[in-house]
Amino acid sequence: MEGINDDSNRDIITEAAAMAFADPHLQIPDRYIRAAAAGVGDGESLELAGGGHGEAARPRAPGGRGRFAWLCVSELGLLPVIQKMKDNTVQFFELPLEDKNTVAVRPGGIEGFGHHFRSSAGKLDWAENLIVQTQPFQQRNLEFWPSKPPTFRDSIDKYAMEMWNLTTRLLRFMASDLGVEQETLLAAFRGKRQTFGLHRYPPCRHPEKVIGISLHSDGFGLTLLLQVNDTLGLQVSKDGRWHPVRPLPGAFIVNVGEILEVLTNGRYKSVFHRVAVDAERGRVTVVVFQDACINGLVKPLPELGETPRYRAIGKSEYFKGHTAEVLGQGERFIDTLKK
Numbered sequence: 001m002e003g004i005n006d007d008s009n010r011d012i013i014t015e016a017a018a019m020a021f022a023d024p025h026l027q028i029p030d031r032y033i034r035a036a037a038a039g040v041g042d043g044e045s046l047e048l049a050g051g052g053h054g055e056a057a058r059p060r061a062p063g064g065r066g067r068f069a070w071l072c073v074s075e076l077g078l079l080p081v082i083q084k085m086k087d088n089t090v091q092f093f094e095l096p097l098e099d100k101n102t103v104a105v106r107p108g109g110i111e112g113f114g115h116h117f118r119s120s121a122g123k124l125d126w127a128e129n130l131i132v133q134t135q136p137f138q139q140r141n142l143e144f145w146p147s148k149p150p151t152f153r154d155s156i157d158k159y160a161m162e163m164w165n166l167t168t169r170l171l172r173f174m175a176s177d178l179g180v181e182q183e184t185l186l187a188a189f190r191g192k193r194q195t196f197g198l199h200r201y202p203p204c205r206h207p208e209k210v211i212g213i214s215l216h217s218d219g220f221g222l223t224l225l226l227q228v229n230d231t232l233g234l235q236v237s238k239d240g241r242w243h244p245v246r247p248l249p250g251a252f253i254v255n256v257g258e259i260l261e262v263l264t265n266g267r268y269k270s271v272f273h274r275v276a277v278d279a280e281r282g283r284v285t286v287v288v289f290q291d292a293c294i295n296g297l298v299k300p301l302p303e304l305g306e307t308p309r310y311r312a313i314g315k316s317e318y319f320k321g322h323t324a325e326v327l328g329q330g331e332r333f334i335d336t337l338k339k
């Protein structure tokens with residue numbers, strides 16, 4: 001299977017990639033970024049693959065407007081915080097079930113440990129997850145923050161802060177790309193929810209019978225995904241085929257959520273993805289979701305100066321609609337908002 005970040009895909013470099021190098025506000029040192037673009041979604045999407053070690057490859061052929069759907073940025077000096085988060089996540093999942101169940105999700109609840117995603121694709125769900133809300137600070141519910149391993153809460157706290165910092169850098173870059181004031185985009189995300197999804201996909205000797213997470217697109221604004229190990233699993237849908245996203249050491253995968261698609265009036269696309277399970281090796285990921293809205297509404301940024309392609313909708317109605325989307329059905333709630 002062709003991977004979206006394979007060399008064969010590296011010739012579709014967009015304007016946005018070029019801007020990643022040019023924008024001083026992003027403050028990502030050149031050496032940490034190699035730009036590569038991948039034809040995710042409609043073929044114009046952008047991927048920045050974080051190398052972190054080698055020389056930065058300059059964008060080769062700036063072309064069309066940058067719509068970035070999938071982006072990797074490397075370490076940014078966060079290494080100790082990232083490493084601690086990875087270690088503690090693995091240690092948590094290795095605990096006996098009774099320990100993990102001290103923070104078990106309650107009936108009808110969202111936060112906590114358990115099996116959070118139910119597939120409708122006729123396959124067995126093969127994952128365990130811990131979901132906790134980390135921002136706003138006042139909404140933290142420490143009942144669901146594991147006390148084992150002992151440094152876990154501190155790791156989550158520090159990682160939460162760093163992921164918000166990274167989000168603001170990315171949003172500044174996106175604002176430049178979109179031609180709006182940075183504050184316009186930042187304001188849509190500032191003070192909104194930040195939620196952690198920690199996932200473990202154990203190996204399965206019959207991988208074709210199980211699924212880690214079924215086909216879906218993310219419902220929040222921005223997703224920052226960190227792979228703890230290099231087991232393959234994440235796949236992106238493009239042109240009716242599934243493409244594996246190969247993990248790059250020291251890199252995040254940044255995924256555009258449906259709310260960001262609406263905010264950008266469809267310029268950035270939210271992509272369908274799913275998680276397959278490996279026959280031999282387990283896989284662990286740390287996923288951070290950043291929520292966004294404009295004065296309680298999900299709608300295109302008026303500052304874009306464009307005719308809105310999606311109708312405005314209240315936040316709670318949006319989440320009701322998105323949650324009702326059936327995993328694995330390949331339908332997106334935001335498509336029903338299109339004018």
Ligand SMILES: O=C(O)CCC(=O)C(=O)O
Nearest residue numbers: 197199218234275285287
């Ligand atoms: O674990 C992964 O690679 C992806 C998880 C994911 O898609 C999600 O949490 O929304």
Ligand SMILES: [Fe+2]
Nearest residue numbers: 216217218273
């Ligand atoms: Fe996802």
